[in-house]
Amino acid sequence: MPQAPSTRWCPTPEQLMILEEMYRSGVRTPNASQIQQITAHLSYYGKIEGKNVFYWFQNHKARDRQKLRRRLSRQQMQASCTTPQFPLHHLHNLEDINAPSLIPPLSPSHLIFPHLYPQFLHQEGSFVENSRDQGMDLLRNLEGRDCGGGDQEASSSASRLIRSGSYEWVAATMKFETNSGESATCCRSLKTLELFPTKSTGLKDECSTSKSSCTASTNS
Amino acid sequence: MPQAPSTRWCPTPEQLMILEEMYRSGVRTPNASQIQQITAHLSYYGKIEGKNVFYWFQNHKARDRQKLRRRLSRQQMQASCTTPQFPLHHLHNLEDINAPSLIPPLSPSHLIFPHLYPQFLHQEGSFVENSRDQGMDLLRNLEGRDCGGGDQEASSSASRLIRSGSYEWVAATMKFETNSGESATCCRSLKTLELFPTKSTGLKDECSTSKSSCTASTNS
């Protein structure tokens, strides 16, 4: 089904520029009339409808706000992880992974994510929760529990902000994690995964370095 | 601005394996906390951020779905095609869209965004209004006035429905603008932006035609 001339709006560079400028200027949730006007102005640079403007601000704001949210959760996590950890670069250069290294040689997921498997469910970290009508066979059992489990609570005020959806969370995360250079890791590992040493934080792996590692795709 | 050393994440074989295993197990749309945990765990095998996990599931699910969809549509087509039909491949050659357009050739910003420049600000349209403590420098001038100006009033009863949140407005608008085929532009342009000819309404721009136009994104 050719979906017509893909009718989705796409801002022209000018429109985008203006919108961003406005956003920077403080416009966050324009009301109907504002939207009307903005639309009128922008329409000069290309086809555009009110809803486009509306959505643009909605999305932009949301995605941008998350970053804050995420930042908080992040800091919080770090706070609990701040404890200087030992050097942990030893872990893998991909190749060594196969070697008898210290790394658990790729354990089966039920070993890696015990919380995903009923048998191992006895720790706090619950997982599922919003497992609609999807598979979730393994996860069902967890249902009804407090999703965060232990550390979750730690974030009193933060938990609020954090609890939002994955998307938002991500949106926020992207910005900061990227900047910080390190990903949120350590503390989580502590509580949810005691199977491994928590030194995972400082890994360097960096799959992008050599062009070989990144494969591992479906290749099928 | 070249986007740095292409910092795109790439799952290590282990990470990928785990992710797939989880997916198979039924995990489809992990929420924030879940993502947190997954990320923490996977970070043991290499650098990874929350957004990576998020996107991974997002994409994986989407592509899965897409695959199914395609399959279905194909079957459907076959089903209907079993009966001798006329040739119908002609449909869609969205090529002609690339035709030489009448678009104004991208003038310098002060020409392009007159309304962003003080010199050109003298029209009525109010803008801000709920501009809390935000910037709004450019827009302030417009404050206090009746936003719509002329045609605004035209929509007597409509204004009611519209005036509620922007969302409502959009909800209403979307339907109509979409149907009418033209976006609410001309009239607006007239009053708010008389600097330009109003022909902006019928622009052809059509960013979607070639795969290049829509970019203008971060790519800085």
Next chain:
DNA sequence: AAAATATGAATGAAGG
């Protein structure tokens, strides 16, 4: 080398 494909990332659009 060009074409096709796989996939991380981004974002417009909706539903609730």
Next chain:
DNA sequence: CCTTCATTCATATTTT
């Protein structure tokens, strides 16, 4: 406002 979906972009990888 939050969450999710569909599309699309960009690029690395594989195919031809």
